[in-house]
Amino acid sequence: xxxxxxxxxxxxxxxxxxxxxxxxxxxxxxxxxxxxxxxxxxxxxxxxxxxxxxxxxxxxxxxxxxxxxxxxxxxxxxxxxxxxxxxxxxxxxxxxxxxxxxxxxxxxxxxxxxxxxxxxxxxxxxxxxxxxxxxxxxxxxxxxxxxxxxxxxxxxxxxxxxxxxxxxxxxxxxxxxxxxxxxxxxxxxxxxxxxxxxxxxxxxxxxxxxxxxxxxxxxxxxxxxxxxxxxxxxxxxxxxxxxxxxxxxxxxxxxxxxxxxxxxxxxxxxxxxxxxxxxxxxxxxxxxxxxxxxxxxxxxxxxxxxxxxxxxxxxxxxxxxxxxxxxxxxxxxxxxxxxxxxxxxxxxxxxxxxxxxxxxxxxxxxxxxxxxxxxxxxxxxxxxxxxxxxxxxxxxxxxxxxxxxxxxxxxxxxxxxxxxxxxxxxxxxxxxxxxxxxxxxxxxxxxxxxxxxxxxxxxxxxxxxxxxxxxxxxxxxxxxxxxxxxxxxxxxxxxxxxxxxxxxxxxxxxxxxxxxxxxxxxxxxxxxxxxxxxxxxxxxxxxxxxxxxxxxxxxxxxxxxxxxxxxxxxxxxxxxxxxxxxxxxxxxxxxxxxxxxxxxxxxxxxxxxxxxxxxxxxxxxxxxxxxxxxxxxxxxxxxxxxxxxxx
Amino acid sequence: xxxxxxxxxxxxxxxxxxxxxxxxxxxxxxxxxxxxxxxxxxxxxxxxxxxxxxxxxxxxxxxxxxxxxxxxxxxxxxxxxxxxxxxxxxxxxxxxxxxxxxxxxxxxxxxxxxxxxxxxxxxxxxxxxxxxxxxxxxxxxxxxxxxxxxxxxxxxxxxxxxxxxxxxxxxxx
Numbered sequence: 001x002x003x004x005x006x007x008x009x010x011x012x013x014x015x016x017x018x019x020x021x022x023x024x025x026x027x028x029x030x031x032x033x034x035x036x037x038x039x040x041x042x043x044x045x046x047x048x049x050x051x052x053x054x055x056x057x058x059x060x061x062x063x064x065x066x067x068x069x070x071x072x073x074x075x076x077x078x079x080x081x082x083x084x085x086x087x088x089x090x091x092x093x094x095x096x097x098x099x100x101x102x103x104x105x106x107x108x109x110x111x112x113x114x115x116x117x118x119x120x121x122x123x124x125x126x127x128x129x130x131x132x133x134x135x136x137x138x139x140x141x142x143x144x145x146x147x148x149x150x151x152x153x154x155x156x157x158x159x160x161x162x163x164x165x166x167x168x169x170x171x172x173x174x175x176x177x178x179x180x181x182x183x184x185x186x187x188x189x190x191x192x193x194x195x196x197x198x199x200x201x202x203x204x205x206x207x208x209x210x211x212x213x214x215x216x217x218x219x220x221x222x223x224x225x226x227x228x229x230x231x232x233x234x235x236x237x238x239x240x241x242x243x244x245x246x247x248x249x250x251x252x253x254x255x256x257x258x259x260x261x262x263x264x265x266x267x268x269x270x271x272x273x274x275x276x277x278x279x280x281x282x283x284x285x286x287x288x289x290x291x292x293x294x295x296x297x298x299x300x301x302x303x304x305x306x307x308x309x310x311x312x313x314x315x316x317x318x319x320x321x322x323x324x325x326x327x328x329x330x331x332x333x334x335x336x337x338x339x340x341x342x343x344x345x346x347x348x349x350x351x352x353x354x355x356x357x358x359x360x361x362x363x364x365x366x367x368x369x370x371x372x373x374x375x376x377x378x379x380x381x382x383x384x385x386x387x388x389x390x391x392x393x394x395x396x397x398x399x400x401x402x403x404x405x406x407x408x409x410x411x412x413x414x415x416x417x418x419x420x421x422x423x424x425x426x427x428x429x430x431x432x433x434x435x436x437x438x439x440x441x442x443x444x445x446x447x448x449x450x451x452x453x454x455x456x457x458x459x460x461x462x463x464x465x466x467x468x469x470x471x472x473x474x475x476x477x478x479x480x481x482x483x484x485x486x487x488x489x490x491x492x493x494x495x496x497x498x499x500x501x502x503x504x505x506x507x508x509x510x511x512x513x514x515x516x517x518x519x520x521x522x523x524x525x526x527x528x529x530x531x532x533x534x535x536x537x538x539x540x541x542x543x544x545x546x547x548x549x550x551x552x553x554x555x556x557x558x559x560x561x562x563x564x565x566x567x568x569x570x571x572x573x574x575x576x577x578x579x580x581x582x583x584x585x586x587x588x589x590x591x592x593x594x595x596x597x598x599x600x601x602x603x604x605x606x607x608x609x610x611x612x613x614x615x616x617x618x619x620x621x622x623x624x625x626x627x628x629x630x631x632x633x634x635x636x637x638x639x640x641x642x643x644x645x646x647x
Numbered sequence: 648x649x650x651x652x653x654x655x656x657x658x659x660x661x662x663x664x665x666x667x668x669x670x671x672x673x674x675x676x677x678x679x680x681x682x683x684x685x686x687x688x689x690x691x692x693x694x695x696x697x698x699x700x701x702x703x704x705x706x707x708x709x710x711x712x713x714x715x716x717x718x719x720x721x722x723x724x725x726x727x728x729x730x731x732x733x734x735x736x737x738x739x740x741x742x743x744x745x746x747x748x749x750x751x752x753x754x755x756x757x758x759x760x761x762x763x764x765x766x767x768x769x770x771x772x773x774x775x776x777x778x779x780x781x782x783x784x785x786x787x788x789x790x791x792x793x794x795x796x797x798x799x800x801x802x803x804x805x806x807x808x809x810x811x812x813x814x815x816x817x818x819x820x
Contacts, residue, residue, distance in 0.1 A: 310667060317660065328652055373662060
């Protein structure tokens with residue numbers, strides 16, 4: 001009964017979304033508010049129904065209703081309570097429901113916020129959001145029905161993929177999907193602007209916060225994904241250029257470009273066409289990411305499934321791109337720039353270059369991701385593109401971007417005078433040079449590491465110079481230090497929020513550089529009581545223990561870690577799940593600001609007499625996660641409502 | 648000129664569409680073209696089941712497990728249906744259950760009323776010989792006992808028929 005209710009709710013929601021989209025468009029076209037109001041009600045109805053779908057599917061999981069195919073696939077009687085809930089979005093069908101629900105939630109907030117404030121654009125925004133919603137509901141009802149039955153019903157389910165039994169399963173998909181679906185809002189505004197011909201700055205101003213929110217959640221999703229990969233997969237890495245990681249990274253790159261180029265439009269009336277194109281591209285890339293994850297077209301660790309769903313996504317992607325780019329071409333004449341680029345040495349050209357680099361990065365990632373497909377189409381050979389390609393192409397681009405991160409915010413608009421350059425960049429450049437000498441003196445010999453660290457210090461110094469100068473200006477008006485600094489952050493929250501985000505990115509860069517350049521590892525087989533040594537750490541093998549968990553069998557090793565004094569006992573494990581062919585590694589680690597000690601259990605003797613262990617000392621990785629925290633603060637600051645300066 | 652913008656999306660979309668024609672399930676296997684490894688098991692009913700005894704017939708060798716949802720659940724009726732359709736034309740379907748408990752496996756055979764011979768690979772030797780790395784996997788073996796195709800994932804009517812018809816069309820002897 002429950003599954004039938006769920007299916008019915010999805011079908012009604014689809015009908016409502018289709019009606020709402022049509023009514024909103026008709027209301028906008030004919031200027032009849034009653035139709036728009038009806039669309040609004042339809043959107044509320046969709047939200048309620050999708051919520052119901054979500055609740056019903058969760059109930060089926062909690063009740064172990066194995067007659068539902070999706071439940072049987074993703075849970076079993078041994079699955080702990082907690083992962084029965086996350087199992088709901090553990091695979092294709094449920095994740096589409098989560099996606100749709102978040103989209104419905106965004107639509108709801110758009111209605112609440114913008115039904116009055118954006119009169120001309122609003123009906124079209126609603127029409128676009130509901131159309132996208134209708135597509136996802138179509139997927140739910142036709143291509144990937146979460147409530148499909150399985151007969152005969154098995155006595156027990158297969159269980160969740162063990163790698164998904166992790167807290168990351170709650171936060172990572174939710175954050176990432178909030179990012180993906182969040183991009184729909186600026187996209188809907190951009191299309192509304194194109195349809196109505198109001199391609200000025202209104203849509204940009206209205207969507208600034210939305211874009212930051214979507215961008216922030218994308219960043220968070222990527223970072224949590226990295227953390228997950230780091231502490232679960234047992235290879236000590238956080239990023240592998242897997243096609244699906246790339247799928248989430250590409251819209252992040254173009255969204256980052258968009259966040260910067262809107263400033264140029266706001267300030268200088270330039271890049272109208274470019275901004276519209278970027279937002280269309282970003283939305284297209286989120287769909288492409290979903291297509292990639294779910295079509296099975298490209299081999300990936302994340303590949304969910306195969307079937308008709310890929311064709312659905314590709315069809316929708318084609319519809320979106322052709323419509324949106326078609327509208328862009330149609331409005332071509334209205335999209336000319338009013339402002340002009342006055343000088344190459346100016347803030348707008350720094351932003352422009354930043355955009356070019358970000359889009360180039362997105363393009364190379366795209367190219368590397370689809371290259372296997374291209375190679376097979378053209379030459380009929382199966383190839384795979386690995387990390388070396390992506391690193392080689394992207395590292396120089398990112399270094400240039402970091403450099404621009406220092407230059408952009410402080411260089412003058414229009415045309416930078418030599419005085420402006422000297423005033424703003426003398427100290428940061430000096431700090432960068434000093435840093436280079438310092439790192440060299442410390443014995444850092446990797447040119448790439450020295451360069452990255454130098455740039456990082458340079459950018460941090462530009463931020464420090466700007467902030468201290470602004471603080472001093474306020475001190476001169478008689479304010480005290482802390483109120484002055486607080487007031488600065490509060491009144492110029494957009495600018496300083498951006499700076500704090502930049503600091504977060506610098507910390508992430510520091511973590512990436514450190515872990516790439518200085519991490520060390522060794523693998524060794526130890527008898528009980530023997531120890532291994534690496535980078536000042538001693539790891540002694542104390543023995544093995546085995547335990548029967550609710551849904552798997554676990555063998556854990558005990559290893560005492562010391563560096564002069566005993567730091568603690570780490571217990572890396574191997575988990576044997578009945579439904580898996582090979583055991584799953586359970587990593588154990590000790591995190592630190594300077595370095596993490598990270599243990600992975602390899603082979604072992606059944607009697608516990610000896611075990612193979614992989615010991616890694618990963619340098620500075622924690623700064624990636626700390627950078628994520630700083631980024632959160634900055635994004636929060638940047639979306640606070642702006643306060644008008646006192647007269 | 649400006650209409651080139653939307654048109655620029657077309658080649659990318661075409662490339663992605665091409666992706667559907669590529670089938671990652673047609674797993675390249677070093678075993679294709681080689682003689683199929685012989686084995687002798689016991690069916691659930693206790694009858695002997697040896698691959699050699701099937702020489703001269705087209706053999707569809709399917710590896711499955713009762714915990715394998717949904718693929719094994721979806722292909723079980725397909726296998727049964729096609730076995731019934733083709734058995735008189737010299738085709739035999741053999742199911743090998745791996746990494747399973749006997750009760751769950753018997754229930755699976757009963758639930759789907761599988762009438763083709765099914766056996767448990769208790770030692771795991773057969774699945775090792777065939778390089779099985781996940782269930783379901785299906786091998787199509789010709790009349791001369793050579794592996795001619797390997798299919799990863801659930802077998803569909805189309806996969807079954809295409810492969811079997813090809814092997815049936817080959818001259819006997």
